[in-house]
Amino acid sequence: MAKMFYEQDADLSLLQGKTVAIIGYGSQGHAQAQNLRDSGIKVVVGLRKGKSWDQAEQDGFDVYEVDEAVKQAQVVQILLPDEHQAKVYKEQVEPNLEPGDAIFFSHGFNIHFNQIVPPNSVDVILVAPKSPGHLVRRVYQEGFGVPALIAVHQDASGKAHQLALAYCKGIGATKAGVIETTFKEETETDLFGEQAVLCGGVSQLVKSGFETLIEAGYQPEIAYFECLHELKLIVDLMYEQGLGGMRYSVSDTAEFGDYVSGRRVIAEPARAAMKEILKEVQDGTFARRWIEENKNGRHEFESMRKKEKEHEIEQVGAKLREMMVWVNKGQKEPVKQ
Numbered sequence: 001m002a003k004m005f006y007e008q009d010a011d012l013s014l015l016q017g018k019t020v021a022i023i024g025y026g027s028q029g030h031a032q033a034q035n036l037r038d039s040g041i042k043v044v045v046g047l048r049k050g051k052s053w054d055q056a057e058q059d060g061f062d063v064y065e066v067d068e069a070v071k072q073a074q075v076v077q078i079l080l081p082d083e084h085q086a087k088v089y090k091e092q093v094e095p096n097l098e099p100g101d102a103i104f105f106s107h108g109f110n111i112h113f114n115q116i117v118p119p120n121s122v123d124v125i126l127v128a129p130k131s132p133g134h135l136v137r138r139v140y141q142e143g144f145g146v147p148a149l150i151a152v153h154q155d156a157s158g159k160a161h162q163l164a165l166a167y168c169k170g171i172g173a174t175k176a177g178v179i180e181t182t183f184k185e186e187t188e189t190d191l192f193g194e195q196a197v198l199c200g201g202v203s204q205l206v207k208s209g210f211e212t213l214i215e216a217g218y219q220p221e222i223a224y225f226e227c228l229h230e231l232k233l234i235v236d237l238m239y240e241q242g243l244g245g246m247r248y249s250v251s252d253t254a255e256f257g258d259y260v261s262g263r264r265v266i267a268e269p270a271r272a273a274m275k276e277i278l279k280e281v282q283d284g285t286f287a288r289r290w291i292e293e294n295k296n297g298r299h300e301f302e303s304m305r306k307k308e309k310e311h312e313i314e315q316v317g318a319k320l321r322e323m324m325v326w327v328n329k330g331q332k333e334p335v336k337q
């Protein structure tokens with residue numbers, strides 16, 4: 001059984017009297033900064049000039065260049081894109097760290113794959129919310145929190161574990177439950193989960209279902225509702241009550257079809273591919289590929305991004321969502337913050 005921590009296990013006062021620098025103000029940055037501030041913690045934001053800087057100022061934060069924010073803080077949470085972290089860390093974070101400071105991450109990629117090697121004199125801590133950033137904020141505002149993982153890579157202060165829990169309390173995670181892990185376990189499971197299931201697996205499943213229906217002559221709008229829109233409603237049931245809860249709510253016809261057909265779609269080839277993906281995550285093949293892709297100008301990434309945006313399901317969906325104002329709140333483009 002995993003070791004779980006809740007509200008009573010965490011002492012927020014470990015962060016009181018300290019300044020937390022949130023470096024980056026995107027999906028996770030805006031959420032963690034605002035949650036900590038609402039929990040009574042002093043937060044500054046470290047950025048470069050641009051869109052996020054303007055947003056953080058508009059949201060009432062004191063915003064500084066990264067090096068200045070690190071100088072002011074005793075706790076530094078790195079919420080830059082994984083692929084930018086090593087360079088910013090080397091140039092602007094490391095020279096301004098002091099012995100006794102704590103450096104936090106929300107994903108273990110750069111520590112686990114040795115892209116960042118902090119000095120021995122600082123704590124190195126992982127607080128990884130198991131949620132997209134926008135929900136980290138929304139759920140906190142609703143009075144709850146999202147689950148998070150914690151890990152300690154380096155415990156210079158002897159208090160790194162308690163500091164990790166205090167940070168979790170500040171962002172609301174101890175309300176939902178915090179699990180102790182390692183940087184290795186978080187990095188490997190997170191990369192595997194997003195590739196094989198949550199992002200890669202699901203989007204290919206949705207597109208393949210959509211394509212199968214329209215190739216057979218069905219209307220794209222119906223294929224969209226069936227394969228994408230309704231997925232959220234089904235996943236909501238799984239989220240609230242597990243697979244059994246979903247199966248309780250759908251018809252017996254759907255439940256029977258689930259048992260006999262699901263395993264034909266996700267059959268042995270899919271499981272073999274999952275094992276291969278996990279191996280490439282574990283042995284660093286994926287990490288090397290992603291690091292190289294960024295060094296070489298991200299051409300493959302940008303071309304796949306463009307192709308995916310042009311897929312018919314995205315065109316049909318954009319039109320349908322314009323009519324469903326309760327779904328997109330009038331937004332035409334995805335919004336990051």
Ligand SMILES: NC(=O)C1=CN([C@@H]2O[C@H](COP(=O)(O)OP(=O)(O)OC[C@H]3O[C@@H](n4cnc5c(N)ncnc54)[C@H](OP(=O)(O)O)[C@@H]3O)[C@@H](O)[C@H]2O)C=CC1
Pocket residue numbers: 023024025026027028029046047048049050051052053066078079080081082084088106107128129131132133134336
């Ligand atoms: N997205 C998520 O929900 C989750 C993310 N994580 C982890 O959290 C971390 C942050 O990811 P995420 O929130 O998605 O990142 P985003 O891409 O949403 O945001 C990145 C932020 O960093 C800023 N930034 C980028 N480059 C620089 C730079 N050179 N100097 C200063 N600021 C810069 C961007 O500002 P600008 O406007 O200037 O570009 C932006 O504010 C990653 O480690 C990720 O793996 C973990 C769990 C979930």
Ligand SMILES: CC[C@](O)(C(C)=O)C(=O)O
Pocket residue numbers: 129130131132133190193194198199
């Ligand atoms: C599922 C994607 C994720 O791992 C997350 C939101 O947890 C990410 O890297 O954004």
Ligand SMILES: [Mg+2]
Pocket residue numbers: 130131190194
């Ligand atoms: Mg994740």
Ligand SMILES: [Mg+2]
Pocket residue numbers: 107190191194
């Ligand atoms: Mg991830």
